[in-house]
Amino acid sequence: ERCAKAEERIKTHPYDLEAWTILVREAQSKSIEIARVFYEKLLHQFPNAGRYWRIYVEHEMKNKNYERVEALFQRCLLKVMSIDLWKSYITYVRETKKHLPAFRDKMTQAYEFALGKMGLDIQSFQIWADYLEFLKTMEVSNAYAENQKIVAIRKVYQRAIVLPVINVEQLWKDYNTFEQTTNKNMAKKLIDERNKEFITAKRVSKEFEAITRGLVKGAPALPPHLTNLSQLQLWKRYIEWEKSNPLSTEDTLTLVKRVMFAYEQCLLVMGHHADVWNEAALFLESMSKVLSEKGDMQLGRELSQEAANVYQRAVDGLLKNNMLLYFAFADFEESRMQYEKCHSIYNKLLLRDDVDPTLVYIQYIKFVRRAEGIQSARKVFKKSRNDARSQYHVYVAAALMEYHCSKEKTISIKIFDLGLKKFGSNPDYVLCYIDFLSHLNDDNNTRVLFEKVLNQMPQEKTKQIWSAFLDFETNNGDLASLLKVEQRRNHINLEEYKGHQTALLVDRYKFRDLYPCSTSELRAMGYKIASLNNVIVQQKVNVENTSRQDDFPRPDFNQLIPFRPSSKPVLGVHVVPGGDFPVPPAVAYLMTQIPPPTCFVVFMSIMLYLNQVYSYNGGVLRMAVFNFSKLEYTAKMSITEGNEINHSRGSKRSAAYLENEDSDEEITARPPRHDVYRMRQQRRQG
Amino acid sequence: ERCAKAEERIKTHPYDLEAWTILVREAQSKSIEIARVFYEKLLHQFPNAGRYWRIYVEHEMKNKNYERVEALFQRCLLKVMSIDLWKSYITYVRETKKHLPAFRDKMTQAYEFALGKMGLDIQSFQIWADYLEFLKTMEVSNAYAENQKIVAIRKVYQRAIVLPVINVEQLWKDYNTFEQTTNKNMAKKLIDERNKEFITAKRVSKEFEAITRGLVKGAPALPPHLTNLSQLQLWKRYIEWEKSNPLSTEDTLTLVKRVMFAYEQCLLVMGHHADVWNEAALFLESMSKVLSEKGDMQLGRELSQEAANVYQRAVDGLLKNNMLLYFAFADFEESRMQYEKCHSIYNKLLLRDDVDPTLVYIQYIKFVRRAEGIQSARKVFKKSRNDARSQYHVYVAAALMEYHCSKEKTISIKIFDLGLKKFGSNPDYVLCYIDFLSHLNDDNNTRVLFEKVLNQMPQEKTKQIWSAFLDFETNNGDLASLLKVEQRRNHINLEEYKGHQTALLVDRYKFRDLYPCSTSELRAMGYKIASLNNVIVQQKVNVENTSRQDDFPRPDFNQLIPFRPSSKPVLGVHVVPGGDFPVPPAVAYLMTQIPPPTCFVVFMSIMLYLNQVYSYNGGVLRMAVFNFSKLEYTAKMSITEGNEINHSRGSKRSAAYLENEDSDEEITARPPRHDVYRMRQQRRQG
Numbered sequence A, B: 001e002r003c004a005k006a007e008e009r010i011k012t013h014p015y016d017l018e019a020w021t022i023l024v025r026e027a028q029s030k031s032i033e034i035a036r037v038f039y040e041k042l043l044h045q046f047p048n049a050g051r052y053w054r055i056y057v058e059h060e061m062k063n064k065n066y067e068r069v070e071a072l073f074q075r076c077l078l079k080v081m082s083i084d085l086w087k088s089y090i091t092y093v094r095e096t097k098k099h100l101p102a103f104r105d106k107m108t109q110a111y112e113f114a115l116g117k118m119g120l121d122i123q124s125f126q127i128w129a130d131y132l133e134f135l136k137t138m139e140v141s142n143a144y145a146e147n148q149k150i151v152a153i154r155k156v157y158q159r160a161i162v163l164p165v166i167n168v169e170q171l172w173k174d175y176n177t178f179e180q181t182t183n184k185n186m187a188k189k190l191i192d193e194r195n196k197e198f199i200t201a202k203r204v205s206k207e208f209e210a211i212t213r214g215l216v217k218g219a220p221a222l223p224p225h226l227t228n229l230s231q232l233q234l235w236k237r238y239i240e241w242e243k244s245n246p247l248s249t250e251d252t253l254t255l256v257k258r259v260m261f262a263y264e265q266c267l268l269v270m271g272h273h274a275d276v277w278n279e280a281a282l283f284l285e286s287m288s289k290v291l292s293e294k295g296d297m298q299l300g301r302e303l304s305q306e307a308a309n310v311y312q313r314a315v316d317g318l319l320k321n322n323m324l325l326y327f328a329f330a331d332f333e334e335s336r337m338q339y340e341k342c343h344s345i346y347n348k349l350l351l352r353d354d355v356d357p358t359l360v361y362i363q364y365i366k367f368v369r370r371a372e373g374i375q376s377a378r379k380v381f382k383k384s385r386n387d388a389r390s391q392y393h394v395y396v397a398a399a400l401m402e403y404h405c406s407k408e409k410t411i412s413i414k415i416f417d418l419g420l421k422k423f424g425s426n427p428d429y430v431l432c433y434i435d436f437l438s439h440l441n442d443d444n445n446t447r448v449l450f451e452k453v454l455n456q457m458p459q460e461k462t463k464q465i466w467s468a469f470l471d472f473e474t475n476n477g478d479l480a481s482l483l484k485v486e487q488r489r490n491h492i493n494l495e496e497y498k499g500h501q502t503a504l505l506v507d508r509y510k511f512r513d514l515y516p517c518s519t520s521e522l523r524a525m526g527y528k529i530a531s532l533n534n535v536i537v538q539q540k541v542n543v544e545n546t547s548r549q550d551d552f553p554r555p556d557f558n559q560l561i562p563f564r565p566s567s568k569p570v571l572g573v574h575v576v577p578g579g580d581f582p583v584p585p586a587v588a589y590l591m592t593q594i595p596p597p598t599c600f601v602v603f604m605s606i607m608l609y610l611n612q613v614y615s616y617n618g619g620v621l622r623m624a625v626f627n628f629s630k631l632e633y634t635a636k637m638s639i640t641e642g643n644e645i646n647h648s649r650g651s652k653r654s655a656a657y658l659e660n661e662d663s664d665e666e667i668t669a670r671p672p673r674h675d676v677y678r679m680r681q682q683r684r685q686g
Helices: A002-012 A017-028 A032-045 A050-062 A066-076 A083-096 A103-118 A125-137 A143-160 A168-182 A184-212 A229-243 A252-270 A274-294 A297-316 A323-335 A339-351 A358-372 A374-386 A393-404 A409-423 A427-439 A443-456 A463-476 A479-492 A501-509 A519-524 A532-545 A585-593 A597-614 A628-638 A644-659 A676-685 B002-012 B017-028 B032-045 B050-062 B066-076 B083-096 B103-118 B125-137 B143-160 B168-182 B184-212 B229-243 B252-270 B274-294 B297-316 B323-335 B339-351 B358-372 B374-386 B393-404 B409-423 B427-439 B443-456 B463-476 B479-492 B501-509 B519-524 B532-545 B585-593 B597-614 B628-638 B644-659 B676-685
Strands: A580-582 A625-627 B580-582 B625-627
Touching (some): A002 A017, A017 A032, A017 A050, A032 A050, A050 A066, A083 A103, A083 A125, A103 A125, A125 A143, A125 A168, A168 A184, A184 A229, A252 A274, A274 A297, A297 A323, A323 B479, A358 A374, A358 A393, A393 A409, A393 A427, A393 B463, A409 A427, A427 A443, A463 A479, A463 A501, A463 B393, A479 B323, A501 B274, A501 B323, B017 B032, B017 B050, B032 B050, B066 B083, B083 B103, B103 B125, B125 B143, B125 B168, B168 B184, B184 B229, B229 B274, B274 B323, B297 B323, B323 B339, B323 B358, B339 B358, B358 B374, B393 B409, B427 B443, B479 B501
Antiparallel strands (some): A625 B580
16 A cells, blocks of 8 residues: 555656655565566666666576576666676676686676776775686686786786775785785885876875765666755766866876766766766867877767767657757767758757757757758748747747848848738737837838737737837837827726726836836836736746746645735734644654653743743844754753753754755654653653 | 834834834823924824824823914815814814904804815714804894804705715704704705705715725825735725716716815825826826816816826925836926926936936936937937936937937947947946847947957956857857857856856757756756846846835845755755754744643643644655644643633634734734633632
């Protein structure tokens, strides 16, 4: 039944990790045949979550479905660079291939594969150590093979001890021992050769540890509105640190690999964030330029292609609806003169039916104009006109392009007129046209346009048009024509404007951000209804149109009480008639803190204290601040058997909360761990 | 000491009625010599408050300073049409002139004066009744005089019984009696003649009573941000009702008088509201037109002059800083071709040093252009340039006027260039110039302007300019020049833009209100910092510049905690580390409600109840609603000596609050009137 509820929750909140966790636990206890369906669903939602892949794999392994395990590893290993997942993989190979004749080769391959991908990870020590252990325990039959073995082990050591990973000191110590036991004479020379690099690696490993402290690596990727943005900042700090080249390597490729490893790690958790993808691609592009300038054209081209791959992965994966990345991708390909690719990017985005194509057409038209000239651009504009989903913006963009780029005033006007047929009743479109015409200083045609539009548009939409008309006459006409327009406006929109005669007058006198009265005066005369806040509100609404934030948590607006201004606010005046209030967190806290009956004297003193705090301070009202720690302190002082734990509980909990968001799920639901009252009760019974 | 605090409060909050009330009470108990200074200060702040005038007058009367009383009446009676004040005046004349030989004439004059001004008031019954009583008790020496007396009384009756005032029925009854006792034969005819008008008056008086019910007439006028706006709505409803001509009179002048009486009453309380003044003037103007059309040119002119007087009174009085009314006044005079008067209005406003003259100059220039032509307008623009207080807007307005009205493109550019010398580092000004130039489609000069401005402006201000430049290149240039501008921008503003590379990219792709990602995505990448909310924030800030709302109460923003989105919010997660919280009103209330020690069992049951309410409901979190009335009820059930009063207290208080805002001043400061604990203590001691 708990699971049914969780199922319900993920239907409306597909990223509700708590609900998923309940279901994962449930699935783990079921047979693999049943659980498999769930795991596939889980990984469809969180394709990069190493934690979930591992659970799936381990469930299959428990059932010895090795073929399925290998298929799973094939699906995830290269995509999900999670150290724990890779460690599972090593374990899997070690456990299942043990009895095969080719075990040694298989195992070596597995280690090399894992270290090639994950060797840079700060937590990779164990894999390195295991690999070395594995190599050391290999049985050899002759001296030649023994020598081969030593060379192989040395190579691995030498690769490992220059890496800034946790416990690199241990590797160094082991390496020293290894060389000394192998050949005392050579040891010093070999060790000295690597010492400097090891010192650097050791120093950098400390920095690395510090910079990645606090990063929650296992967390499944969540969309931006559910992301803990401070985590994102931590990730970016880590990436910046890698970009600063802390190892001071002169090999650009090493630097690129390390930075890209950081980006890949980050993308596992922040894969819904377009900026991370974009910045990864930009980084590759800039390094490609650096290499090309150094003369390494081949590697330069490869990195440039790698940048394109990053964009491609993003728009093929989690961000398949993110226009920004498509546009950035297209611009990148445009800068590489890959015009065919640009066309395919724009067209791919146009095929998606969950994306408003308006902005896509606009960018597409601009691209084609730049790449192929105005004639081709007009063709794309034609295509956009035939797309029923296009909004008015394409007409505006096309018309302005003709005016600004090809300087074809007449064509612009034709396009605007064309749009008027379709969007003549859309005030936003009409205002664009009006703005364009009035800037051309063509008074007559502007007036004609005003009259035409006001005739054909439903009256309830004409508010802004009338304002624009008024504005136009204020600037261009005489008082009589101005008053005439004003009168016509006031008569036509009688219902909406009724009782706001003076508020309407404000439009006549305002100039840009200057208003003829103060904000409170404007509010009092109802001006906000007419247009002041319109500008603000409109902006907000329009932006929200482009968003898909249905599962964004919102406060319960039904509890809102209208704000009543008063020159000297008094606490407690905002009492709703019914007296119904959600309990504020502070009350909840207070309830767990109030001492038991024997301490009631203390409680009375708290009451007196509150009374003091609340006492109305004569003139200026002081926002009374209720200091819980002080209250708790007073309480403890009077309880003879006061316990230390209780005192520090509050701060401990909030600290824990700040560190790990997952752990505080039920902070209010659970009874307090150290409940003074219960403890005393138990003591008495005992 | 209470008074000293009140003095302190009115220094910072000059409209704090509570503080003034304390001081008024104090003054009333002092000698008139000392109080006089205070009264003058009081009436300087509230020149239209009948209540305060009356207190002042009565204090002087108590001290028999009759000359001063008359001087006071001369100052206030005609300005302050408060029925109570006028009743005081009648009382004063009756009391003090009693022994004079000319008492009868003086008294008659006083009554006629009062009824001429206040006879329309719904509360004027008593004055009418007293007047009739006075006339009836007049002693006469002969039959001729007796007859004269009867005629006089009849005239007054006939004036009164057609008025919709409270108790008009009583007047009618008295009149019937009067006629019947005077002359039985004539009575029926005389009464029948007036019956229809009385019936109307009676019916309308009921409507009048209903429509003015709820109006708080005595209240001193407060500025808009402190006004109870629902009162303003009630006043406007009353005025609209009078405009609808409920008496169905055919005499336009009677209608005008009644409506203007309503406006005057309203202005006593709402005199700080520009819309009331403006609408009063507009009403007079429209009636003036009606009368002129009917052919009564003389009365038409008079009403038009009356409209001008309304504006004049407003700008000479409470609204001497309200630009809107000056502008409306000037436009009104302009429409009457009183150009000299217009000049003097604008110039008067320009002399005020607490008003930003920028908008004044802009309107002045527009007026002069309309009335006298472009040459004179240029002179005013010159004057505005020499005024150090003028902001950049005058240059923009003047330049656009040259472009749109006189079609002088070259002069426009010259003006913009002139302004650039003074406001070259003001991004708002520069953006206006850029907008103008780019609409002219002069790409080269636009680019020159961009480069010039970006060179001379401090870097921290160039954000919007760079955005505009980018916008310009997006529309007009090729990808290479676009990328070049973008790169220059990103390099120059390194500090501010750092870490927001992708957010900056959004500017490249947005088009009007279309954005390439959702709002939450924009937020997550820090776009709000770059420009999204800028538009909104900027609007708000600019509007606030023009306001003088320093004494507007604001919440304590220091207590704000940043919002952390979470798909499933849990109560109590917003705990600040320090644990400091202002006590919410609900806690304060709880503190007064918790029962004494003997009832602790009850308290425990409350705790259990709370625990239940709080219990985490499996899946969806229910905002726990804390029902205080229920809690109180549980408490009462368990207290054996429960008292009825306690139970109804909460609801009574909030009801009282809703009815009368003044009475709840100290709702939280005062201890509860019926404190269960104290009562019990007293009972025990007794």
